[in-house]
Amino acid sequence: MHLSTLNEKQKASVLSENKRLLVLAGAGSGKTKTLIQKLLYLVSEKQVKPSEILAITFTKNATNEMVDRLIIAGDSSGEYEALINDKLATKESIEFERKSRKVGWIANLTVKTFHSLCYQMLKASGGATFDNRFRLLIDDQTEDLKEGEEHKTIAPEKGYDILHKMLLEQCKNVAYLLKLKRYILDFYVDKSYVDKTIRSKNFPNQILYTTLKGEKVRSKSERDIADWLFRHNIKYNYEPVVNFKDFPFNPDFFIPQADLYLEHRSDKSYSTVNKEKQFDYGGRICVNTYEGMTHDSTLFNLALERIIMGKITDKISQLAALNYEEEFQSYQDKVKEFLKMVMRVQSMIKAEAIDSDDLISKSINHQHERVRVFYELAVPLLKSYEHYCVNRSYLDFDDLIIQSIRLLKDNAEIRQAYHDRFKYIMVDEFQDVNSLQVKLLELLITPDSQLFCVGDDWQSIYGFRGSEVDYIVNFKKHFPGSEVIQLDVNYRSTQTIVGASTQVIRNNKFQIDKEIRAFKQTPSKIHIYRSKNIEEDGVDYLVRKVRALQDEGIRHDEILILYRRSKMFHPYREALRMAGLKVTAKTIHASKGLEAKIVFIIGLTEGSGGFPDIWLDDAVFRVVKDVKYDMLMEEERRLFYVALTRAKDEIYLITELGSESTFIAEIPNEFYAVNKTEFKNIIQPISVCTTCQTEIKEWFTYCPNCGQLI
């Protein structure tokens, strides 16, 4: 036992006999280290049987890391540590070695993710409440959460595909299909399609307009007509070729159900006298619309209604067989967007234990039609999805926990068996628990068992998946009689990084204020680059900087690039690839628990697609859970805190001039490499290149003349 490697607070946490203990601390303060030491202490000093210990993590990586640290603690040769730090070792060789060394007392421990624990529980005894030969539904987000034997029982389809299947089923009902179409057109499409004007290939001066149906037409007015027809589910042909007598030509529209042609006459139209004669010869009706009619859209719509509706005798329900493929051909991405929202709602209602039926009553009186219609469309989908999955014994990751809770709740004997087995329950990253996970823990602990949790409320970043920072902030309320120990030294980062990140996170109202000191006193400053265009000179800057760092001898795995959304990284990935530079890049969510010598945070712009990015701020989600804007903003700030605190030595922030993320100003000036106020005034030269004496008007960049980095 190496208690000597711990500081006083860490030691106190290991030695505490309290039945409920939370070790609370900011990033890099040795929480995971303390948890491992506690585990070693219990086994080696307190003679606790390893089989009585359950250690729970959130990700497979965290489980592996815990097992690795335990193997290292017992491996005096240092071989294993050398292997996992060997940059040339493959993932497979490390996994093989881990497996062959996970023997003896380590093999008798239960170190699992919440999901893996529940999986095993249900396989072993789930037959009592469900079907223990269930199969697992995996989606993109849970892909990396599955472990070992779970590979064997993965469902042959994905949750999203099932939901899509349910949508196709529902769309056989014309009323549902029409409602979906109206919803998609009204609330998803209108905003974006207007801008989709392109130039004609044959006539470069001709601008083409995209209709709701997805075809290209020649004028705004034609688009209005086409859209009006599409919205009213009236089939039409655009510019059909006709030849009634003397010559072929293309009237603008033909409406088969009304047996009617439409010609729109703009101010630029040529005389149509000849064409009109042709319609007479053919005994066909052609109605003209005029540019003047289009200036007032309400009047224009009325005119179209008068012209066309009277001539259509079919009832709407009998209108040409509507079918899903045809109607949504141009809107696959919008339908996908809708289904993703349904999936998000599904996950939220599971975490909140809300029945899908309740969603209708919760939304029926909502002031916004968009929200009401969303739920009218979503609820039948959610119900048929649920039925489909139960029928096939499919469980998703949320269901694993829900079914385990039910199993323990309803079966006293099974519950007792787990109580007899696990006397010590340890939870890493406790700030990420949701109400289901807490319920599960409550069912697993007894007054005699010890619950040892470590976590950092400042790093709670899974609110969008239902985690509740309240469980850690109010730990004492949730677990009466508990003790909370705060660790106060950060061993990972420089004092600048610790200071800046602490200042940022203190802007959050909902947090536990903690004093945290940096162990490392090396002087360093935070670098910031304000690009003119983040996707151009921002990318350029990163590539140059990474190259310069690697030239200085920094290894590629010591550099970590972080971003809020994967999309932000695309231009950087391409540029790095072209430059032949290798670097680790991750979303901030995926960087949890990691550390690197140098961290770049890219995409620090404001507004949509930037960071903070409060996309959950949608009235649709508020029906399930009324999360206030402030709270969503606080989660974004915690995410920024996680990003900053991954860095050991240096941080580079990349933003765009005039569109800086609000987080940049939350880091006080003294932490930046150059005083921010100097940069505000960019017309003033802020430095002169030491190599070629060129005035440099940008802040913290390379010399535009000779390329010298400053």
Ligand SMILES: Nc1ncnc2c1ncn2[C@@H]1O[C@H](COP(=O)(O)OP(=O)(O)OP(=O)(O)O)[C@@H](O)[C@H]1O
């Ligand atoms: N008492 C100590 N003395 C020296 N180094 C320590 C001590 N405690 C922790 N460390 C080191 O500090 C670093 C961070 O530790 P650890 O990963 O356990 O922190 P953490 O609090 O779990 O971090 P985070 O919450 O950011 O993931 C590790 O490199 C660890 O070895």
